Amino acid sequence: MSRDDSADARGLSRRELLARxxxxxxxAIVPVEMLVRRMPDNAAPxxxxxxxxxxxxxxxxxxxxETATLDAIAARLIPTDENGPGATEARAxxxxxxALGGALADAREAYRTGLAAVDAWARASKSAPFAxxxxxxxxxxxxxxxxxxxxxxxxxxxxxxxxxxxHTIQGTFCDPYYGxxxxxxGWDLIGxxxxxxxxxxxxxxxxxxxxxxxxxxxxxxxxxKKRPARARLGRIDEPWRSS
Amino acid sequence: MAIELxxxxxxxxxxxxxxxxxxxxxxxxxxxxxxxxxxxxLAPEDFAPDELRNNVRGWPQAVxxxxxxxxxxxxxxxxxxxxxxxxxxxxxxxxxxxxxxWGQSWRLNPWDxxxxxxxxxxxxxxxxxxxxxxxxxxxxxxxxxxxxxxxxYELGVSGKAGNIQGRIDARGNIFEGPRxxxxxxxxxxxxxxxxxVADAARKLGWHPFPGPAAITxxxxxxxPACAYHGFCARGGCHIRSKSSTAVTTIPKAQQTxxxxxxxxxxxxxxxxxxxxxxxxxNYLKGGMEYFQPADVVLLASYVYENVRLLLVSxxxxxxxxxxxxxxxxxxxxxxxxxGASVTALFPRDLNTWYGLPAQGVAIDDWADxxxxxxxLDFIGGGNLWVYSDRRPIxxxxxxxxxxxxxxxxxxxxxxxxxxxxxxxxxxxxxxxxYEDNYLDLDPVVKDPLGFPVIRITADxxxxxxxxAAFIQDRMAVWFMAAGAVAVERTPIGTMGPxxxxxxxxxxxxxxxxxxVNRWGFSHEAPNLGxxxxxxxxxxxARNPTLTVQALxxxxxxxxxxxxxxxxx
Numbered sequence: 025m026s027r028d029d030s031a032d033a034r035g036l037s038r039r040e041l042l043a044r045x046x047x048x049x050x051x052a053i054v055p056v057e058m059l060v061r062r063m064p065d066n067a068a069p070x071x072x073x074x075x076x077x078x079x080x081x082x083x084x085x086x087x088x089x090e091t092a093t094l095d096a097i098a099a100r101l102i103p104t105d106e107n108g109p110g111a112t113e114a115r116a117x118x119x120x121x122x123a124l125g126g127a128l129a130d131a132r133e134a135y136r137t138g139l140a141a142v143d144a145w146a147r148a149s150k151s152a153p154f155a156x157x158x159x160x161x162x163x164x165x166x167x168x169x170x171x172x173x174x175x176x177x178x179x180x181x182x183x184x185x186x187x188x189x190x191h192t193i194q195g196t197f198c199d200p201y202y203g204x205x206x207x208x209x210g211w212d213l214i215g216x217x218x219x220x221x222x223x224x225x226x227x228x229x230x231x232x233x234x235x236x237x238x239x240x241x242x243x244x245x246x247x248x249k250k251r252p253a254r255a256r257l258g259r260i261d262e263p264w265r266s267s
Numbered sequence: 268m269a270i271e272l273x274x275x276x277x278x279x280x281x282x283x284x285x286x287x288x289x290x291x292x293x294x295x296x297x298x299x300x301x302x303x304x305x306x307x308x309l310a311p312e313d314f315a316p317d318e319l320r321n322n323v324r325g326w327p328q329a330v331x332x333x334x335x336x337x338x339x340x341x342x343x344x345x346x347x348x349x350x351x352x353x354x355x356x357x358x359x360x361x362x363x364x365x366x367x368x369w370g371q372s373w374r375l376n377p378w379d380x381x382x383x384x385x386x387x388x389x390x391x392x393x394x395x396x397x398x399x400x401x402x403x404x405x406x407x408x409x410x411x412x413x414x415x416x417x418x419x420y421e422l423g424v425s426g427k428a429g430n431i432q433g434r435i436d437a438r439g440n441i442f443e444g445p446r447x448x449x450x451x452x453x454x455x456x457x458x459x460x461x462x463x464v465a466d467a468a469r470k471l472g473w474h475p476f477p478g479p480a481a482i483t484x485x486x487x488x489x490x491p492a493c494a495y496h497g498f499c500a501r502g503g504c505h506i507r508s509k510s511s512t513a514v515t516t517i518p519k520a521q522q523t524x525x526x527x528x529x530x531x532x533x534x535x536x537x538x539x540x541x542x543x544x545x546x547x548x549n550y551l552k553g554g555m556e557y558f559q560p561a562d563v564v565l566l567a568s569y570v571y572e573n574v575r576l577l578l579v580s581x582x583x584x585x586x587x588x589x590x591x592x593x594x595x596x597x598x599x600x601x602x603x604x605x606g607a608s609v610t611a612l613f614p615r616d617l618n619t620w621y622g623l624p625a626q627g628v629a630i631d632d633w634a635d636x637x638x639x640x641x642x643l644d645f646i647g648g649g650n651l652w653v654y655s656d657r658r659p660i661x662x663x664x665x666x667x668x669x670x671x672x673x674x675x676x677x678x679x680x681x682x683x684x685x686x687x688x689x690x691x692x693x694x695x696x697x698x699x700x701y702e703d704n705y706l707d708l709d710p711v712v713k714d715p716l717g718f719p720v721i722r723i724t725a726d727x728x729x730x731x732x733x734x735a736a737f738i739q740d741r742m743a744v745w746f747m748a749a750g751a752v753a754v755e756r757t758p759i760g761t762m763g764p765x766x767x768x769x770x771x772x773x774x775x776x777x778x779x780x781x782x783v784n785r786w787g788f789s790h791e792a793p794n795l796g797x798x799x800x801x802x803x804x805x806x807x808a809r810n811p812t813l814t815v816q817a818l819x820x821x822x823x824x825x826x827x828x829x830x831x832x833x834x835x
Contacts (some may be wrong), residue, residue: 223621
């Protein structure tokens, strides 16, 4: 086996090494304030935020047309039905919209092309945009995407389907700080008793159900000052940054 | 030019599980010690119970130096590169990954030190898998036992002894080697679910016991008892109950006034003089370059970075990388066989929303050589671990066991009923080193400073696959005995970047096949010590951290007692 085919890192002079550090540091550093746009409304206690959830906030990242399509997809992935609220009431797409401007920014382009491809496929196969189709037609298209038989996607339909499914689940079951799981409907759906900072032996018994707690992690005073920034996490904490 | 700093007795590169332990005996002995850590201090307020941030998005790994040097992987020398991991498995901070690890703190069992000789003795030399480069350790468990004892008490480990000086106690692990005394704290409590599965194991005639954890089960050393709140794994501890080196040995070392912690210090290379002795290390901090001279360098980053720093530190004395004149750096690499698990579906709610991965029940009956391999086609075994841990996003992403689609009303109904009715066991299995599993520098991929990242060339072998299938069968039997209605086996995967990496700077008496001697110092550069699982030659069937920490204390203790010989 070849164990010596690597470049010699020592080929760099000290001067070059230092210059690279500074360049890299400078290139990567963006003032935190620029990345953290306004704090989301749920920087206030989540319960208060939940009361406002019915009002429609302006979109932050997605276009109105993209949101209409994404809303319709999420409503079929986790429907509102006899088992109660679903992704719509959880505001899963609000979560996605915000995350695409921050932690999930790498996925923004996939949503741009993917949602356009969903509508294009809907028009080609069902003669209407996805959001205007019947639930049965929407399910048929989602099934084609899941099984990778829908055309026009990059790299393919199943990849985009799995991406949206993953983010819809995140938006339905995450801490409401992030804009989803509004009114804790996701946690109620699966019977999650909620965030406690300490659990008793009784809270872990199989013959009991712990009382439900409905607070965001960031409603607890000790974590309130360390709320995650909206920014992409990797940009604000470079160990070799110039200070 | 680099700024040359004041000379120190010892510079430790990395203040995680290993370096954070070694600092304490050195500082207590009065040596002048500096620790260079790429990360920062993190505080209890940093550890919010936030599943999305911690577990889904991988905070704080996502913001780490390590994340800019994620190793590449290929299954073998002619295979294409595997998709690059998105997040480095380990993190940079004072305390390192001990801040958010599970905290399982096992001693190796006696067999793990003598895999080759014991296999030959009991089954014959033909049972050593072809191509394996495994060797016995240069010593047995009894040599490491005093150091296990010290670190269990200095860190604070909870558990139940199964063998105190030969007296077997079935409340603990009856297969463990002799220990001098009981654990400093009783085990973490069980949950309703773990007690149910422990009862099932007893009915099978197996020997369940609570596993050891570097987590407080009562107030200890000024820290409160664990709160079992459910965000332990990758979340860090909000009340300092996890016995991370950041809240134990590192602050104790600082209290001696002989230990300085330098954070956000990115070590780039180790300097060597013309005689092949190490002079100190170069590091970057705040856009400046520093040279830290020292009598002794203790390299204590993770397996991948230990190997990388040695390979990029080339000199006239070591043209192929520091301490690599025998070509052993990067060899004998293996990663723990942590894949190939079993997930079970139960017909009732388990109420495992709280607890922590270290709150569980272990079975060692099928580990190591604790059972007869005479009619089996593999050597080694696995530790079965069932624990209490669940969070909502992961709960909703559960397998549907072929009983429901992956979305829509039928999925929703399934998840609504079953989100709290499934459990995945953690099955750790013996893994051996092989000739063609190794680490070297990637010829293409570099970090932002221009240094090549590590390239892993490794895959699981036939022994690993047979062993995994056997252990999965044992686990399925156990889950079904506990009342499961269905089980699913997850695939073994491949040997990509992992939290349980071993080898690359193996410890042994023979310098032709090992990098460090039995005390952890380089065979070639005598004032270079290496700490971490990179020195381990076998894995056992359990988490490596406590063994890493016992070895780190032992190397530091040796240095204190042999200072003149090492630094002459």
